[in-house]
Amino acid sequence: MSTAPAPLPNARRGLSDHLKRLESESIEIMREVAAAFDNPVMLYSIGKDSGVMLHLAAKAFYPSKPPFPLLHVDTTWKFADMIRHRDTVAERYGVNLIVHVNEEGLAKGINPISSGSSLHTQVMKTEGLKQALDKYGFDAAFGGARRDEEKSRAKERIFSFRSAGHVWDPRNQRPELWRLYNTRVNKGETIRVFPLSNWTELDIWEYTRAEGIPVVPLYFAAPRPVVSRDGLLIMRDDDRMSLLPGETEETRWVRFRSLGCYPLSAAVESRADTLDDIIDEMRASRSSEREGRLIDTDESASMEKKKREGYF
Template sequence: MENATLADEVLSRIVRAERGSVDDLHEQLHEEGTDVSRRHLTRVLDDVLGGPAPTDLHTLTDHEGRPANRLLIDPLSDHAQRSKQRLLIGQLLTLYGAEVLVVNDRRGTRWWARVYEEKDTVDKAAPSPKNVAGALERIRGLFDADIIVIPHGTLRLHSDDSHSIEGVTVADFLYPPLPYAPRAHEEAVSGGEHSHLDVLEAESIRIIREAIAVAQNPAMLFSLGKDSMVMWTLAQKAFWPEPPPFPLALIDSRWEFQEVYQVLDYISNQPGTRFLVHTNPEAVERNVNPFDFGSAAHTDITRTQGLRQFLNEHRPDFIFGGGRRDEERSRAKERVFSLRSETHGWDPKAQRPELWNAYNTTLSKGQSMRVFPLSNWTELDVWRYIQREHIPVVPLYFSKTRPFVERDGALIAIDDERFQLEDGERVYFEPIRFRTLGCYPLTGGDRSGASSVADIISELEHTRVSERSSRVIDSDPGASMEQKKKEGYF
């Protein structure tokens, strides 16, 4: 058979097949009387699929041409070998107008599966999404072992939908995250469940309105964590249909998780949202980081001093925060309306009584007030409210296979290439999630299978461990949270 004719036949069989491999294709052609060697068939495959299979992990890129995280390539290879999983490279190719998922190992051997479109039963005119997960599931069936698939090129755009396939790990953690899009909440909650949330909601809205009634220059500190998202939702309800009459403020350490910055972009583009982002110039000039400066100095320079700079520059008088009394001992001492001195310090012995929820909002010259609308909420209340109100949150709260190291009992994620691995340190690739968010080298995760809001609620109903137990800064010797607050930390 001529090469051109053979190429057409190969293309046709790939597109028509549910799934396939070089061996399957070679056997089919042989049974039909086409005498072609496996080596020649592989060369024909290279031609019809646009070139040789990519086998060098260091040359792989995402859909924008960004390379894979070099810190993780060798550890991922070691992990695949240690766990006896097949390490594959995956691409989405268009052949004869059809989408095909093609994977190969590091020797260049290829397998493939047709990618079908999912029909939208509600909106017939809507573009049909590609069922990449279905193709991955069929490819998984070709192997006796579990597989790890590194997306290459445009496959990265579809990898977020492929994390629930048994026996398949999609190594999208090698690349920067995709732009944030709120996930759909499938869990339905009846209106009669957890009616105490209505009481908490009403109390928080009253606190927000009471502060705004006397504030001259209010602001809301916004970390983009779950508590911030709930507090912002409450503020939107408090002033609906008008937007909340204050800006959101982020004290950026430059070491937030990458996915936090994606959510920042998403929130910033919402109507009626004003964002003020401040970074301590000294931290930029000195390249302050948790590895070279240590957690205490890093937090003081980037967070505490950065916050004080922001407050001195913008002079807000009432500043909302998402702190809750159940989080940590010093926060349990905090009043709902917590007075701060002219230097932004907190004196726990000089706080005002709040009997019968009557708040003294009077300020002397130079003083300011921190306001905590979620003071009486618990972590479980927050998640039940997120479920009820369908509030978007950073995906880091949900379990997913992520690369991390274990240091002093904390599971520290390797979020970008700035991470400093210690000599001989092992990198793990396991499902973890985060209950609280901060600078990523100082925030430990938890091994967990909770991949939905309902899963998280179920998990919290049976845990007795504080969400801040994995925050490295809370364990700094001689630097308690109470001392940080006295110095101006929020």
């Protein structure tokens, strides 16, 4: 283990009591995993929540580096900006980054456009994740999910137990009392850990601002070429996505509230190009951040189904 790099220079000090409490709780959860598991890993999705999670990991183990690698399950359809951000950030925090692609899925030509969002997510994200967890034998995996995101997440444990084969059974979850997390697993069983469980989207942005955490520029509004498809604004990040008859690209001021595969992530029209503006816009907003996620809209219980299958 070697020493961590120096703290970020552009942090603004002065956290509210509320954010301080959330920060301490997350740090405690991360240390618990590092102490109790043999081979933990941190899932890194490049988004704002992952950014906060990685920053908290740097704090939790300082002056040591986080004693686990980052894992990015790459569907090969992320925005190019995200991949650039991923590589600079991993270097910035001095952590080891593992990138995994489901090569079988790739070989079968699975993609978000012609395969559909649900199959693409199942194969390239959920299956890809399970492949990577099995390949490296990780027994605990951090995820950046928050309970305020979605209904079935509201009941998720902080330490979420998965039986062999990564199966999540909502009826067989361990009660979590006090701060006494049950970290015991048998061979083949794993734990998914959600250190940001009690954070809200507003907390994430306020903390990002207070700590000067770097985020992907796509969160900030800028003039970008977008095409309107099924009522959603999609940005063609490369020419793998072709225009349908009658579609034209036009440049609009947009930003993204949630980042994933570019054909599945809708932009929102916005002029918010600073963190202050984003926070103000969010307070006034009348829609949830997952609205722009095409994978959630099938039916309102779809997240629970995906989770049973092993999605984060």
